[in-house]
Amino acid sequence: MNTHLSINNITLDVTDGSTHRRILDDVSLQVDSGELLGITGPSGSGKSTLLAIAGTLQKPTSGSVTLQPGDGQAIDLTEYSPSSRQAAALRRRYLGIVFQQANLFPSLSILDQLLVMKRLDRVMPLGGKAWRGEKDKAHRLLEHVGLGELGHRMPGQLSGGQQARVNVARALMNDPQLLLIDEPTAALDSEAATTVTHLIRRLVAEAQIPAIYVSHDAEQLAELDRVVTLRDGILEQKAPAEPTLAQSGACL
Numbered sequence: 001m002n003t004h005l006s007i008n009n010i011t012l013d014v015t016d017g018s019t020h021r022r023i024l025d026d027v028s029l030q031v032d033s034g035e036l037l038g039i040t041g042p043s044g045s046g047k048s049t050l051l052a053i054a055g056t057l058q059k060p061t062s063g064s065v066t067l068q069p070g071d072g073q074a075i076d077l078t079e080y081s082p083s084s085r086q087a088a089a090l091r092r093r094y095l096g097i098v099f100q101q102a103n104l105f106p107s108l109s110i111l112d113q114l115l116v117m118k119r120l121d122r123v124m125p126l127g128g129k130a131w132r133g134e135k136d137k138a139h140r141l142l143e144h145v146g147l148g149e150l151g152h153r154m155p156g157q158l159s160g161g162q163q164a165r166v167n168v169a170r171a172l173m174n175d176p177q178l179l180l181i182d183e184p185t186a187a188l189d190s191e192a193a194t195t196v197t198h199l200i201r202r203l204v205a206e207a208q209i210p211a212i213y214v215s216h217d218a219e220q221l222a223e224l225d226r227v228v229t230l231r232d233g234i235l236e237q238k239a240p241a242e243p244t245l246a247q248s249g250a251c252l
């Protein structure tokens, strides 16, 4: 089932005292199922803000973000106020968000980092069938990100790259239909960063969901399916490619 993301004419204006600023200006983007789209651009160009809007964490001044799951009705992710119960429900049901800082709970094991939100979300008797299902899933995800043996460790006992992998696994616990990733490898050395980017790429292809990956890192961006650039809130348009001889109909 194809899940498709459509960012439609997003504009964000903010007022700072008596100054009005346009942070995002008529940004439109499409991301296909299984596609990992990179967004890059100078600092302050609006990348994280666009991600926050797609993640229901900020409301645009105008425009919409539509998630079309393969087997259901289209969902407008900009419909509700970010602090509303409805927006929280959309995040829980449809979105996986990976922020730069893993922000792992220092006193919880790696396995429990994946399970803690499930505990808060709904009351599940420990040891019951539903809870065992979630635990199995957390184990499977940790194995999938190469941390199968480390579920019992505490965050302080993991390297930065391993913590970043926990961060990714945690975002997949709710089987998201859209993955939003903000500079996941900024704090990592090049080798660890590439491992995490390859992992994300594999997981997105396997889950066949659309994903957006914000980064400044040219080496990581080169690993993605497609990259677009934001500059001063405007999406840079690539010049159309020169037509090939065949397209231009030229005869030799």
Ligand SMILES: Nc1ncnc2c1ncn2[C@@H]1O[C@H](COP(=O)(O)OP(=O)(O)OP(=O)(O)O)[C@@H](O)[C@H]1O
Binding pocket: 014, 015, 016, 023, 041, 042, 043, 044, 045, 046, 047, 048, 049, 050
């Ligand atoms: N609600 C808001 N009120 C005022 N300014 C805002 C608001 N939201 C975003 N901004 C401003 O919008 C601009 C874009 O910020 P954003 O964090 O999206 O940029 P970025 O491209 O992700 O930068 P970086 O690469 O440094 O993380 C910044 O100048 C930020 O201060």
